[in-house]
Amino acid sequence: MSKYIIDDLDKKILNILQKNADLTYAEIAKEVNVSPSTVHLRVKRLKELGYIKFIVAVVDPRKLGLNIRAYVFIKTDPKKHNEALEKIAKMKEVVELYDITGEYSAVAKVYATDNEGLAKILDTLGQIEGVLSTSTSLVMRAIKELPIVQL
Numbered sequence: 602m603s604k605y606i607i608d609d610l611d612k613k614i615l616n617i618l619q620k621n622a623d624l625t626y627a628e629i630a631k632e633v634n635v636s637p638s639t640v641h642l643r644v645k646r647l648k649e650l651g652y653i654k655f656i657v658a659v660v661d662p663r664k665l666g667l668n669i670r671a672y673v674f675i676k677t678d679p680k681k682h683n684e685a686l687e688k689i690a691k692m693k694e695v696v697e698l699y700d701i702t703g704e705y706s707a708v709a710k711v712y713a714t715d716n717e718g719l720a721k722i723l724d725t726l727g728q729i730e731g732v733l734s735t736s737t738s739l740v741m742r743a744i745k746e747l748p749i750v751q752l
Contacts, residue, residue, distance in 0.1 A: 605646070605650050607647070607652060610633060610635065610639075610643065611643055611647060611652070612752040613632075613633045614629060614633060614640060614643055614644065614647070615647065615652065615653070615750075615752055616749075616752050617629050617632060617633070618644070618653070618656070619748075619749035619750070620749070622656045622657075625637075626638075626640040626641045626644070659748050662712045666714050667712035667713065667714055668713075668714060668715065669712065669713040669714065669715060669716065669718065669719050669739065670710070670711070670712055670739070670740040671710075671711050671713070671719060671737050671738060671739050671740065672708055672709070672710055672711075672737070672738045672740070673708065673709045673710075673711055673722075673723065673726060673735050673736070673737050674704075674705040674707075674708050674735065674736045674737070674738070675689070675705055675706055675707040675708065675709060675726065675732060675734075675735050676704075676705055676706055676732070676733040676734045676735070677706040677707065677731050677732055677733060678731045678732075678733055679706075680731075681730060681731025682706055682731060684730070684731055685729050685730065685731030685732050686698065686700065686707055688729045688730075688731075689707070689709060689726065689729060689732075692711075692722070692725065692726075694711045694712060694713060694718075694722045695709045695710070695711055696710050696711065696712060697709065697710035698710075705736070709726075719737070723735060723737060
């Protein structure tokens with residue numbers, strides 16, 4: 602099977618969906634000057650090919666009382682690295698987890714209600730077998746925060 606390369610219409614549809622996934626196919630079709638069925642088929646294909654991973658609501662954590670956002674840099678024992686990351690990934694407070702290069706083995710984005718909540722998260726991380734150490738950076742303010750890919 603040949604690799605599908607998205608065209609300008611696909612990019613327009615993706616840009617619209619990234620900004621407002623609540624729009625109907627008819628509303629999107631009006632914006633890009635095609636039929637709703639064309640939009641439906643394009644979106645279906647983009648999903649099948651993995652260009653659209655999933656469509657979700659982006660919730661403001663602060664509205665839920667999660668006022669602390671931090672990035673936790675994690676050093677792991679190379680022999681227990683994968684197992685440690687699997688356990689970390691299961692923590693509900695961890696919303697993003699990346700295997701990285703450099704001084705640290707991984708970085709986790711976490712949310713907490715307050716400093717005490719963050720301390721509990723860090724204590725839990727420190728008790729995971731294979732975690733050697735952590736270093737935490739608190740987010741003071743978001744300068745740019747877009748959950749979209751610029752096309």
